[in-house]
Amino acid sequence: MKNKLTVAIDKDLIPKAKAYARMHGTSLSEIIEKTFRRLPGRKGASFSGRWRGKFTLVRKDEVRFRKLAEKYL
Numbered sequence: 001m002k003n004k005l006t007v008a009i010d011k012d013l014i015p016k017a018k019a020y021a022r023m024h025g026t027s028l029s030e031i032i033e034k035t036f037r038r039l040p041g042r043k044g045a046s047f048s049g050r051w052r053g054k055f056t057l058v059r060k061d062e063v064r065f066r067k068l069a070e071k072y073l
Contacts, residue, residue, distance in 0.1 A: 007032065017031075
């Protein structure tokens, strides 16, 4: 089932968009729908996959480790 959607575009672009749709024997609604169907979904790396390898462990001899250890241990 199709639902109605209101889309706002620049006033000067409307005649151009309608002419493009007419030239291709389709409607503006069909063009918009096909465009959105081609957009990639949320497929891709997981959250942990995107961050894997971005952080390094702190060595105990680093100043940063010593400062944090003094503060929290």
